[in-house]
Amino acid sequence: MYNSVDENSSFEPNxxxxxxxHLQKLLRRQAQxxxxxxxxxxxxxGYVGSALADYWQERGHFVTGTTTNWKRVxxxxxxxxQVFLMKGDDADAVQSLVEGQDTVVVSVAPTGSQVADxxxxxxxxxxxxxxxxxxxxxxxxxxxxxxxxxxxxYGDRQGGWVDETSPISPSEPxxxxxxxxxxxxxxxxxxxxxVCILRLGGIYGPGRELINMFGGLAGMTLPGKGARVINxxxxxxxxxxxxxxxxxxxxxxYNLVDDSQLTVKEQIKRVCSQYSLPPVYWDDSQxxxxxKSVRVSNQKLKAAGYQLIHPQLLV
Numbered sequence: 001m002y003n004s005v006d007e008n009s010s011f012e013p014n015x016x017x018x019x020x021x022h023l024q025k026l027l028r029r030q031a032q033x034x035x036x037x038x039x040x041x042x043x044x045x046g047y048v049g050s051a052l053a054d055y056w057q058e059r060g061h062f063v064t065g066t067t068t069n070w071k072r073v074x075x076x077x078x079x080x081x082q083v084f085l086m087k088g089d090d091a092d093a094v095q096s097l098v099e100g101q102d103t104v105v106v107s108v109a110p111t112g113s114q115v116a117d118x119x120x121x122x123x124x125x126x127x128x129x130x131x132x133x134x135x136x137x138x139x140x141x142x143x144x145x146x147x148x149x150x151x152x153x154y155g156d157r158q159g160g161w162v163d164e165t166s167p168i169s170p171s172e173p174x175x176x177x178x179x180x181x182x183x184x185x186x187x188x189x190x191x192x193x194x195v196c197i198l199r200l201g202g203i204y205g206p207g208r209e210l211i212n213m214f215g216g217l218a219g220m221t222l223p224g225k226g227a228r229v230i231n232x233x234x235x236x237x238x239x240x241x242x243x244x245x246x247x248x249x250x251x252x253x254y255n256l257v258d259d260s261q262l263t264v265k266e267q268i269k270r271v272c273s274q275y276s277l278p279p280v281y282w283d284d285s286q287x288x289x290x291x292k293s294v295r296v297s298n299q300k301l302k303a304a305g306y307q308l309i310h311p312q313l314l315v
Contacts (some may be wrong), residue, residue, distance in 0.1 A: 008067055037061055039141075041101045043088060043128070044108040045076055048148070048203065052105065052239050054079040062096065068111055091135070098132070098139040106132065106147045106185075118173040125181040133188030143193045145185060146245050148238070151199045151231055151255060153179045156292040159229050163297040164199075164253045171240040171292065182253070192216025194251035198241060201257035201296060205235030210315050214271045219278035224288025226265025226280075231257040234310040244306045254301045261295050267313065274315045280310045 005222055037060045042049045045065035053063045065080035067073060068087050076083050087203035088092035088108050098104055110116045110124050118314055129147075154162045170176040182197050189195035204210055233256050241256050262270075268280050302308075 016167050017174040031151060038102040039100055040064070040067065040103045040105070041180060042080075042095065042105045043094075043132075044106065045072075045080065046107065046109065047205075047208065048235055049105070049107040050076065050079055050163050051235055052107075052242055055239055055243070057081065064101070066097065088131060091131045091281050094128070094131040095138065098135045098142055101139065102144075104142055104145045105242060106133070106145065116174065118177065121174045121177040125177050128185070129181040130294050135183035135257040137194055137211060139167060140192070142193055144246060144249060144251075145189075145197065146198065146242055147182070147183050147185050147195045148242075149197050149199045150175070150178050151201050151257065152292065153182070153199065153294065154292075154294050156290075157294040159227065159293045159295060161249040161295045161297060164255060164300050186251050186253075189251065191275050194249055195254045196245045196250045198245065198256045199253065199296075200238065201233040203235060203238065204232055204302045204314075208235070210267065210271050210313070211275055214268045215275065215277060217268060217280050218278070219282040221283050222288070223283055223286035225284045226263055226268070226282045228264045228291055228293040230267065230295070231263070232260060232262060232313055233257050234314065236309045240309055241301065241306055244304075248304065250304065254304070255296050255298050256301060257296045257298050258308060258313060259276075259298065262313060267315075270313070270315045 039062045040056055041064045041065050042053055045053055045067055053065045053076075056063050059258040063080045064082050064084060065076055066084040067076055067086070067302070070085055073083050073085060084093065086097065088094060088106075106128065108128055110120045110122055132145065136145070136255050152172075153168045153170050154166060155171040155175065157169075160292065168179055170179050185195050186197065204213075237258065238256065241254075245254070260267075265280075265282060271277070272279050298308075300310055
């Protein structure tokens with residue numbers, strides 16, 4: 001329903017609302033495990049990437065951010081040390097980006113002006129993954145790659161539970177491409193260059209509040225029962241989990257969703273109640289469009305020690 005990876009678009013994020021103090025408190029115990037100042041590259045500084053860059057920049061890291069839109073170079077310069085105007089399918093640009101870096105975060109997505117078809121996904125994800133793996137062979141300083149993927153790779157489980165050990169079953173070509181990109185990066189990992197895959201739920205947060213997504217449905221009668229489960233993750237927790245992964249040098253696959261596990265009906269009901277909007281009604285005599293419904297476990301990341309900043313859905 002919603003793209004669950006960072007969008008490198010013209011949207012200017014409200015990074016000032018990121019709860020820096022709380023995040024710093026949660027992560028302080030791990031702070032001595034890595035250098036106080038590192039060279040960090042963020043490939044794709046959109047909604048999440050810009051907030052992440054701002055967090056790291058304020059803590060003394062030398063952050064290099066990328067964008068595909070020249071109109072965003074000036075604004076992005078305020079939250080990074082240097083800006084690269086590039087795309088991940090440019091092998092030479094990727095090689096230049098990773099040289100001298102300690103950590104590389106990949107947070108790419110098709111830009112807002114593009115149709116997110118299969119060919120665009122291949123260019124955005126597969127080409128980026130292949131170029132990055134190739135570039136890392138000539139970049140010995142890089143210790144870790146953190147890649148933002150999507151829980152959509154699990155496909156439809158009709159509301160059933162999945163975790164990182166569950167066989168993936170991407171039900172559409174775009175999700176299959178995301179899965180292929182994951183495998184390319186994981187196969188490129190080595191003893192000295194760890195790869196951490198974070199599979200994200202739907203992203204929300206400042207500027208992407210649920211009222212903007214669901215508020216327009218108030219008072220309507222919708223087909224079906226509203227039983228589909230959508231997994232969400234707040235932008236603050238994406239920043240927090242990435243920093244946690246970096247500090248603890250995590251490797252492998254981790255799901256990144258909150259604890260809510262609410263159905264669409266329950267989510268919309270909360271939004272309407274919170275904003276005093278007319279309720280949404282459901283007509284199960286009408287067939288609804290079949291969409292993915294899956295409950296994604298976050299226990300592996302929590303067992304590793306990460307504490308969610310927003311464990312429950314904020315409306």
